[in-house]
Amino acid sequence: MSIFSRLRNLGRRELTCQDANTFLAAYLDGALDEQTSERFAKHINRCPTCSSYLNDYESTVDLSRATRVQNAPPELVAETLEFLRLRLKAED
Amino acid sequence: MSSRQEQSTSEPPAGFDLSALLSGDHKAFEDMVRGESDRLYNVIRRIVRDDDEARSILQETFLQAFKRRGSFRRESKFTTWLYAIGINLARGAVRKLSRSAVLTAEEFERLQPQFVDGHVTGPVAQWKPDRMLERQELLDQVREAIERLPEDYRIVVTLRDIEEIPTPEVATILGISEGAVRVRVHRARQALKKLLDEYMA
Structure with missing residues (x-):
């Protein structure tokens, strides 16, 4: 089925797993319109595969976030400022 | 099921005077460097996957941002513009580094x-x-x-x-x-x- 006929049909029929998958990122952004959001929720509530996938997908996002490093090297700012002062002075 | 309504979490602490920075004030520029270094370093480090290269690109990013401040049009946040510079420099540098572990x-x-x-x-x-x-x-x-x-x-x-x-x-x-x-x-x-x-x- 072409992408155009898929989009045409999208407004009428129930979402497939593939449709729901396509909406995951927009769903997490809170960017789905009300109607699509309802249809997405309806599919997720009925489909154990997609419900479990959404759960693990959200965990993936949470895990990425948890890898954030807070500790840049302590001397980083001082070194950077020293470099910039020298360079800007040289160009004055 | 939960919806994740994102708030803007990326605004840095308002630690620098943008107008002064844009007119070339070194103190305002240094305040901005102090506020942005750690986070921008971490982003660049993820791209180039090398500590020394990341430091060097961080320095170059700030230098370029200061020199090119006249081209900042206030159409976005200053930090958005700064990140675009840093990421472009990091992408240029990454081509020189080993990519063996990266997926095809x-x-x-x-x-x-x-x-x-x-x-x-x-x-x-x-x-x-x-x-x-x-x-x-x-x-x-x-x-x-x-x-x-x-x-x-x-x-x-x-x-x-x-x-x-x-x-x-x-x-x-x-x-x-x-x-x-x-x-x-x-x-x-x-x-x-x-x-x-x-x-x-």
């Missing part, structure tokens, strides 16, 4: 779910909740998996999911549409999820 385009594609007639084909692994508990080992696995993502995907995961920069701002930094950011981050998350399946399922 084909390998990346194989990590995406496959659908026939709207249904998933093949088994879908389900993660075991107790695997989330072995936190340190797990996070090492996640870091390693992120490092293997092809550059475009690694960048978008770094900005959107790790640094939690809102989608519209990521779009401005990368010069692509919000829809394109979502498609890219979605594919990156799916690949990451699949890479972690072995450990988590």
